[in-house]
Amino acid sequence: MGRMSKLLNKPLKTFTLYALFVLVCSIPVYYYTVNQIWSAELDEHNQLLAEYTREKFKMGHVNTEELDKLLDFWNKVQPSMLIRPFEGEIRKDSTYTIMRADKHVSYEPVDGFRGLVTYLDINGRPYQLTIETNIEEAGSTISSITLITFLFFLILLTGFLLLNRYIAVKIWRPFQITLNKLKRFDLYKGRKLVLESSGIKEFDELNVVIERLIERNLLTFHTQKEFTENASHELQTPLAIMQSKLDLLLQENTLSKKQHQLIRELNMALARASRVNKNLLTLAKIDNNQYAEVEEINLSAELTLTLTLLSEHLLYKDIALQTNIQEGVRIKANKVLMEILIQNLIFNAYRHSLPGAIVSVSLTAKQLHIANTGREPLNIDKLFKRFSTSSKNGGTGLGLAIVKQVCASNAWKIYYTFDNGLHCFTIDFN
Amino acid sequence: MKILIIEDEPELAKSMADYLSNEQYRCEIAASFDEGFEKIHQFSYDCILLDLMLPGGNGIKLLQALKAEGKQEGVIIISAKNSLDDKLYGLNIGADDYVAKPFHLSELAARVYALIRRRQFGSINVLKHHEIEIDIPAKTVYVHGKKVVLTRKEFDLLLYLVSNKNKVVSKNAIAEHLTGDFADMLDSHDFLYAHIKNIKRKLTEVGANNYLRTIYGSGYKWEE
Numbered sequence: 001m002g003r004m005s006k007l008l009n010k011p012l013k014t015f016t017l018y019a020l021f022v023l024v025c026s027i028p029v030y031y032y033t034v035n036q037i038w039s040a041e042l043d044e045h046n047q048l049l050a051e052y053t054r055e056k057f058k059m060g061h062v063n064t065e066e067l068d069k070l071l072d073f074w075n076k077v078q079p080s081m082l083i084r085p086f087e088g089e090i091r092k093d094s095t096y097t098i099m100r101a102d103k104h105v106s107y108e109p110v111d112g113f114r115g116l117v118t119y120l121d122i123n124g125r126p127y128q129l130t131i132e133t134n135i136e137e138a139g140s141t142i143s144s145i146t147l148i149t150f151l152f153f154l155i156l157l158t159g160f161l162l163l164n165r166y167i168a169v170k171i172w173r174p175f176q177i178t179l180n181k182l183k184r185f186d187l188y189k190g191r192k193l194v195l196e197s198s199g200i201k202e203f204d205e206l207n208v209v210i211e212r213l214i215e216r217n218l219l220t221f222h223t224q225k226e227f228t229e230n231a232s233h234e235l236q237t238p239l240a241i242m243q244s245k246l247d248l249l250l251q252e253n254t255l256s257k258k259q260h261q262l263i264r265e266l267n268m269a270l271a272r273a274s275r276v277n278k279n280l281l282t283l284a285k286i287d288n289n290q291y292a293e294v295e296e297i298n299l300s301a302e303l304t305l306t307l308t309l310l311s312e313h314l315l316y317k318d319i320a321l322q323t324n325i326q327e328g329v330r331i332k333a334n335k336v337l338m339e340i341l342i343q344n345l346i347f348n349a350y351r352h353s354l355p356g357a358i359v360s361v362s363l364t365a366k367q368l369h370i371a372n373t374g375r376e377p378l379n380i381d382k383l384f385k386r387f388s389t390s391s392k393n394g395g396t397g398l399g400l401a402i403v404k405q406v407c408a409s410n411a412w413k414i415y416y417t418f419d420n421g422l423h424c425f426t427i428d429f430n
Numbered sequence: 431m432k433i434l435i436i437e438d439e440p441e442l443a444k445s446m447a448d449y450l451s452n453e454q455y456r457c458e459i460a461a462s463f464d465e466g467f468e469k470i471h472q473f474s475y476d477c478i479l480l481d482l483m484l485p486g487g488n489g490i491k492l493l494q495a496l497k498a499e500g501k502q503e504g505v506i507i508i509s510a511k512n513s514l515d516d517k518l519y520g521l522n523i524g525a526d527d528y529v530a531k532p533f534h535l536s537e538l539a540a541r542v543y544a545l546i547r548r549r550q551f552g553s554i555n556v557l558k559h560h561e562i563e564i565d566i567p568a569k570t571v572y573v574h575g576k577k578v579v580l581t582r583k584e585f586d587l588l589l590y591l592v593s594n595k596n597k598v599v600s601k602n603a604i605a606e607h608l609t610g611d612f613a614d615m616l617d618s619h620d621f622l623y624a625h626i627k628n629i630k631r632k633l634t635e636v637g638a639n640n641y642l643r644t645i646y647g648s649g650y651k652w653e654e
Contacts, residue, residue, distance in 0.1 A: 261648065267602045
């Protein structure tokens, strides 16, 4: 599985990128706007100054010489205002922006200025009036705007994350409820799934569809279960008839050796058919939850009893038994199922062992471990499936399926391993 | 002795009657609930074999009716259900034994005869066969009055074969009788041979005739 991201994180990423894009684009717009306002304000300011100066010069009457001296002095003390005699064609007022060093201020190498060039008439002579006002330079304006913009971006991002988390919890709650119910749903329990209405259209639609789907599944499951059970029951009678007829046939006095052999083989095959049928019925009953009654079982004693019953057969097959059974291990389970489980596992080990093999059984409060000598690992994928294991050893192909089903109904974990030439079946009870 | 077989499957009923009938036992068949009810009501039997799923009603009801009438017949339930609940319920309301389908006729016969003997003789239940005496409650065997020490399995096996006197009992049937559910899981019946050999040896050692015959590897027969 690749890296997974939550559904809500996807729009979050897009939204964040979009916000970043908009904010970055806003920087030049802000700058341009601020600059325009500044310039307009300063131009107005300069214009007012010029008007004021013009008025003042109109009122005072000085001769030209005095005026020149005065202007010289003026220009020295008023660096932002320069009045010079002008010769040439008088043009319209003009404004400009300039970057230059400020002679009077040493801490900044270059400053921005907004200037106004206008013309005065003093004593009938034309003068050029230049007014310059310090303006914030482009660089510092841009960096201020950028800084603020990024600050806002950070606030947005934090807000997005928090809101996203809040929405995820709140909006997706019905979805989470449905998901949790689905996770806990067990077809084998046969109970209907009830999903409550959340008031959100999409989720309610989803719930309705899921409920319908599960209902259909349950129906199929019930039908299948019933079919298995009915089929097994129906088969019992013909199997019983066949068995009885074979038993009667065996009583005929004129049977040849060959016929006896045939009857023996028929008996074996019939026994196997009965066994498959019985196991199918057991599985159907487990699926039907017909073994729900639980009691405390002395597992150590049960295990020892089964091994005692088996000991004679182990001896005939020359199989060595190694046991390590902790005394007094008790477990809560259905007694019938527990017996079936133990018998299936132990007899499985016995049946699949060749003469000279070892069967080992160990039990602790936590684990049951049954192993037997084997040649090569078994196919784990098929091992516990119904009818998937080969039945060449006279098995029914259902023994381990039953074991697995018993484990599942008790929430125990069963697993198979093959190491050191041993088939190992382990059940974790916790 | 009279045995009533209440079973709706005619072929199975016929087989049972065929196997169980001999000079000592006579079998009657009832194929439905009503027929069974009528027979139980009118006659008395030594043993009733009762199928539970009958046309016209559940066999359990017949059993209840029987007990309500205070009849003393021994009842063996024969059921296809093989369900523990049915078994326990049946035994609780007064059935004496329970056999699940499919079964071996030899197993059924052993149970029927055991039930009849138990009801007939109680604690002095000794089965005699020429010089051999089998004390069933005490689980001991005497030959010419001398005690023969048999293991529990050997005793069970001997009793099983004697109960099916003059009948060939298949190895499958014996294995199932001796090991119960385990027989399903055993891959060979070789272990029987050792038990049979031991029985023969132990009986002949104390002077009994050999009545036990091996039939072509398919089974064993206890002969008169």
